[in-house]
Amino acid sequence: MNKLSIAIIGVLLTIVVVACAAPATQPPPQPPAPTSPPQIIKETVVIQGTPQVVEKVVTATPEPPKPTEAPKRPNIVRVNFGVGDVPTLDPNVAEDTSSITVIDNSNIGLTRLDEVTNELYPGMAESWDVSADGKTYTFKIRDGIAWVKWNGNEVVKVQTCPDQDGKTKDRTVTAKDFEYGILRALKPETASPYAYVLGFVLEGANDYNSGTITDTAKVGVKAIDDKTLEVKFLEDTAYNSMIMGLWTAYATPQWVIEGDDCNEARGERWIEPGFYQSYGPYTLKEWVHDTSLDMVKNPFWPGIKGIPQPKVDQVHFTMLDESPAMAEFEAGNLDAVGVPSGDLDRVKADANLSKLLKVAPVLCTYYAGYNTKAKFVENVHIRRALSYAIDRQGLIDNVLKGGQIPAGYFARPGIVAAPNPKDYPDLGAKFDKAKAKEELELGLKDLGITADKLDITYMFNTSSGHQKIAEFFQQQWKENLGIDVKLTNQEWKVFLETIKSKDTPQIWRLGWCLDYPDANNFTREVMAVNGSSNPAENGMPYGGINWKNDKFEELVKQASVEKDVKKRTDLYAQAEQILNVEDPAIIPVYWYSRNTVTQPWVKRTFSVGGHEFFYNWEVGQ
Amino acid sequence: MGRFIVRRLLWMFLVLFVVSLITFLLMHGVPGGPFDSEKALPAEIKKNLEAKYHLNEPLWRQYLFYLYDVTVPRVTTEKPSTSLLDSYLIEAKLGNVYFRWMNFGPSYASKTRTVNDIFRDNLPISFQLGILAVIFALAIGVPLGVLAALRQNTWVDYLTMGVAIFGVSVPAIVLAPILVALFAVELRWLPATGWGAKPPFLLGFIPANLAPDFFRYALLPAIALGMAGSAVFARLTRASLLQVIREDFIRTARAKGLAERTVIVRHALRNALIPVTTIIGPYFAAVVTGTFVIELIFGIPGLGRYFVTSVTNRDYPVIMGTILLYAFVLVIANVVVDIVYAFLDPRIRVQ
Numbered sequence: 001m002n003k004l005s006i007a008i009i010g011v012l013l014t015i016v017v018v019a020c021a022a023p024a025t026q027p028p029p030q031p032p033a034p035t036s037p038p039q040i041i042k043e044t045v046v047i048q049g050t051p052q053v054v055e056k057v058v059t060a061t062p063e064p065p066k067p068t069e070a071p072k073r074p075n076i077v078r079v080n081f082g083v084g085d086v087p088t089l090d091p092n093v094a095e096d097t098s099s100i101t102v103i104d105n106s107n108i109g110l111t112r113l114d115e116v117t118n119e120l121y122p123g124m125a126e127s128w129d130v131s132a133d134g135k136t137y138t139f140k141i142r143d144g145i146a147w148v149k150w151n152g153n154e155v156v157k158v159q160t161c162p163d164q165d166g167k168t169k170d171r172t173v174t175a176k177d178f179e180y181g182i183l184r185a186l187k188p189e190t191a192s193p194y195a196y197v198l199g200f201v202l203e204g205a206n207d208y209n210s211g212t213i214t215d216t217a218k219v220g221v222k223a224i225d226d227k228t229l230e231v232k233f234l235e236d237t238a239y240n241s242m243i244m245g246l247w248t249a250y251a252t253p254q255w256v257i258e259g260d261d262c263n264e265a266r267g268e269r270w271i272e273p274g275f276y277q278s279y280g281p282y283t284l285k286e287w288v289h290d291t292s293l294d295m296v297k298n299p300f301w302p303g304i305k306g307i308p309q310p311k312v313d314q315v316h317f318t319m320l321d322e323s324p325a326m327a328e329f330e331a332g333n334l335d336a337v338g339v340p341s342g343d344l345d346r347v348k349a350d351a352n353l354s355k356l357l358k359v360a361p362v363l364c365t366y367y368a369g370y371n372t373k374a375k376f377v378e379n380v381h382i383r384r385a386l387s388y389a390i391d392r393q394g395l396i397d398n399v400l401k402g403g404q405i406p407a408g409y410f411a412r413p414g415i416v417a418a419p420n421p422k423d424y425p426d427l428g429a430k431f432d433k434a435k436a437k438e439e440l441e442l443g444l445k446d447l448g449i450t451a452d453k454l455d456i457t458y459m460f461n462t463s464s465g466h467q468k469i470a471e472f473f474q475q476q477w478k479e480n481l482g483i484d485v486k487l488t489n490q491e492w493k494v495f496l497e498t499i500k501s502k503d504t505p506q507i508w509r510l511g512w513c514l515d516y517p518d519a520n521n522f523t524r525e526v527m528a529v530n531g532s533s534n535p536a537e538n539g540m541p542y543g544g545i546n547w548k549n550d551k552f553e554e555l556v557k558q559a560s561v562e563k564d565v566k567k568r569t570d571l572y573a574q575a576e577q578i579l580n581v582e583d584p585a586i587i588p589v590y591w592y593s594r595n596t597v598t599q600p601w602v603k604r605t606f607s608v609g610g611h612e613f614f615y616n617w618e619v620g621q
Numbered sequence: 622m623g624r625f626i627v628r629r630l631l632w633m634f635l636v637l638f639v640v641s642l643i644t645f646l647l648m649h650g651v652p653g654g655p656f657d658s659e660k661a662l663p664a665e666i667k668k669n670l671e672a673k674y675h676l677n678e679p680l681w682r683q684y685l686f687y688l689y690d691v692t693v694p695r696v697t698t699e700k701p702s703t704s705l706l707d708s709y710l711i712e713a714k715l716g717n718v719y720f721r722w723m724n725f726g727p728s729y730a731s732k733t734r735t736v737n738d739i740f741r742d743n744l745p746i747s748f749q750l751g752i753l754a755v756i757f758a759l760a761i762g763v764p765l766g767v768l769a770a771l772r773q774n775t776w777v778d779y780l781t782m783g784v785a786i787f788g789v790s791v792p793a794i795v796l797a798p799i800l801v802a803l804f805a806v807e808l809r810w811l812p813a814t815g816w817g818a819k820p821p822f823l824l825g826f827i828p829a830n831l832a833p834d835f836f837r838y839a840l841l842p843a844i845a846l847g848m849a850g851s852a853v854f855a856r857l858t859r860a861s862l863l864q865v866i867r868e869d870f871i872r873t874a875r876a877k878g879l880a881e882r883t884v885i886v887r888h889a890l891r892n893a894l895i896p897v898t899t900i901i902g903p904y905f906a907a908v909v910t911g912t913f914v915i916e917l918i919f920g921i922p923g924l925g926r927y928f929v930t931s932v933t934n935r936d937y938p939v940i941m942g943t944i945l946l947y948a949f950v951l952v953i954a955n956v957v958v959d960i961v962y963a964f965l966d967p968r969i970r971v972q
Contacts, residue, residue, distance in 0.1 A: 191666075
């Protein structure tokens with residue numbers, strides 16, 4: 001039975017039931033009336049941002065209330081997560097920014113990347129040896145790092161079960177804890193969304209995760225002793241050590257999750273306050289679901305290179321929509337928030353708020369994909385013409401206004417081995433009206449039609465933000481090429497299914513943010529055959545960009561095993577030139593940025609990954 | 622009366638069953654699934670997730686599993702597992718026997734909570750806000766309506782009905798941000814966001830600490846939420862009272878020489894409140910199960926958001942749970958309304 005017929009039966013049943021039940025009962029209930037679609041919420045942003053409200057707000061900001069000013073300011077940072085509960089604090093299954101923020105502040109991986117430069121340095125592994133073939137890594141785990149928890153009053157070291165004499169000792173993080181965490185993430189029953197990243201690189205990991213093998217001894221991770229972890233990789237790649245620093249591969253406390261002689265098994269509920277155990281600079285203190293979460297400083301974290309002892313005692317997260325959060329910031333109750341796009345003009349124009357505003361890069365790319373096998377856009381000249389005809393800077397200046405950067409290619413500069421526009425000024429697609437017109441003529445000649453016969457549709461997911469961008473594209477194509485492109489939109493989940501199906505529309509939008517900061521995570525994992533936006537069956541693409549370019553495949557494969565960063569960057573640059581210009585499969589649009597306001601007394605860093613590292617923050621007076 | 626209530630409750634089970642079936646078919650009929658995301662998950666990972674939540678079973682089996690989990694109580698001596706798939710709303714332990722009933726399933730979007738957790742933690746907050754809003758709506762709406770009816774076609778009437786029109790036509794989405802900007806950001810009398818009570822609650826839904834702080838948080842959202850209701854109640858009370866006052870039995874009451882006050886309160890108003898009572902049922906059900914807009918603007922951790930996000934996330938158990946809960950509250954509210962009728966109007970009691 002297909003989905004359509006199920007839906008029809010559903011509707012018919014509704015009618016039948018209404019007819020039957022009407023005399024004695026109320027009609028089948030509808031979802032509550034006041035629930036309006038989310039887009040309307042955006043309008044409140046506009047309402048709050050009207051100039052009248054603004055000026056009044058401003059007068060309130062410059063002088064925070066005196067009583068909090070006179071005594072010493074509490075050493076707490078208050079920030080907002082965005083609306084909705086934190087999905088999980090379990091490193092092995094986390095996949096979203098809020099979860100990872102808490103996890104990365106309270107746990108450390110074998111390796112850790114610098115939050116701004118993405119430079120790799122040792123984390124819980126103080127050093128590691130690599131075998132001659134580059135496939136076996138032997139990590140040496142740091143000595144004496146204690147597992148800790150919040151006991152209701154303070155942070156305490158976790159104790160082992162009493163021995164025969166009734167004595168306990170501190171539990172420290174061992175290689176076995178890492179082995180347990182990695183195997184747990186890969187276990188099919190755990191159903192960890194990010195297990196596939198480990199599956200790509202670890203020996204036997206993919207087979208174990210997909211249930212082909214059940215013997216964990218065949219998975220390439222083994223604790224030799226408490227301090228030595230041996231990891232076997234499939235290939236000698238440049239990013240092996242980086243992936244071992246991914247949260248999915250963190251150590252987790254088996255004794256809490258599965259229980260032991262002195263702990264009751266907590267299963268998936270081990271992450272609740274009072275049970276959560278971690279070993280990083282912070283640990284969980286309180287978590288009121290859907291409302292707030294508090295992290296508290298772990299005094300037993302010794303401080304290592306790049307991960308110092310925290311200066312801020314406590315971090316308080318709220319879970320508010322961005323507009324209420326902005327109101328709380330202006331009322332002095334939050335220390336750092338993202339500025340809602342509707343408030344940006346007002347904040348920039350305001351003498352005080354504009355001083356607190358900072359635009360920081362975010363490692364994500366907004367792009368439009370072509371179904372390269374679809375009618376009209378199967379022609380390479382048409383695809384180039386459509387891409388050249390869009391004035392990205394104009395979009396940013398007139399529509400987005402958030403300090404985004406025009407993108408010429410897909411891999412976001414700032415990640416390892418991604419080409420930088422400074423070093424590759426001519427790389428990628430750029431706005432060029434004359435060239436666009438030229439390519440259009442070539443394309444029309446190939447197709448043997450005139451411009452008015454072109455029938456092209458651009459699809460986006462229903463949202464006022466994407467709608468504005470789509471309308472800008474439509475107007476640019478009309479103005480610069482003289483062609484009419486149709487716009488259509490679908491609800492998010494329906495859209496996702498459509499653009500990865502055999503009926504993928506001619507042009508569609510999507511964004512991509514990093515999982516780990518390497519160009520491999522962008523150029524190869526998204527665009528190569530079987531990549532995230534190029535679904536394939538038996539090596540043949542059927543949806544998404546629907547694109548197979550042998551030279552591109554060869555280049556990204558070569559780049560993944562090349563060791564020299566400069567050479568890798570060069571290989572990715574060549575691959576990007578194919579992807580965006582020679583045989584374009586996408587229209588790169590912009591690289592993301594974020595706009596944040598921070599209270600003047602907070603000294604902070606801006607993580608390029610989008611989740612903050614509070615051990616680098618400080619509260620001044 | 623007893624037979625009447627029993628009959629209505631039996632109907633309720635049928636209604637809930639049918640609502641669950643329709644919701645189930647509709648939500649599975651809509652394209653897109655819970656694990657589709659901007660980053661497409663590899664096939665094996667999706668398979669693992671679907672296996673974990675039994676989404677790989679045929680639809681009819683999934684539905685029967687759901688019905689079984691929700692309706693059939695489990696009595697066992699085995700210690701319950703810690704799995705989120707094995708969480709029950711009602712759990713009791715007698716000696717070494719565990720009694721467990723009503724498993725509404727896990728939430729797919731939150732990897733750590735179940736629908737039961739959401740019912741326990743979020744529903745009471747929506748309920749507290751909803752009750753306050755209903756009280757506000759009635760306390761403002763009914764007296765204003767009475768006043769307008771008694772002073773028909775005077776300035777009192779025009780003013781009251783003018784305010785009522787304003788209340789109906791200014792939606793909460795406009796009123797709420799204005800209240801926040803004025804009383805929270807500008808004057809700083811009241812907090813801008815948040816809720817003054819948190820789980821656990823007394824008897825499952827009463828705030829453990831009814832400090833003045835609770836009302837400081839509740840005041841603005843309760844007004845924003847109850848405003849439209851109060852306007853509706855005012856207009857309905859006025860219209861209905863005007864009609865009743867012209868009835869024969871009111872003339873009789875006056876002819877008997879009863880005081881005007883007694884005539885209005887004991888005879889006229891009691892009858893005039895029947896239409897008002899009728900709409901309180903659905904109004905109550907809609908308001909106490911959570912409202913998306915108000916909860917979002919005031920940052921209240923209620924249930925309202927889950928009605929919307931569960932659908933956009935295709936979080937199947939949460940969709941089922943929230944819809945069934947809404948249906949349940951609606952049916953119960955209507956049964957109560959029918960009982961109240963009987964007290965307001967003796968003629969209904971006879972029937």
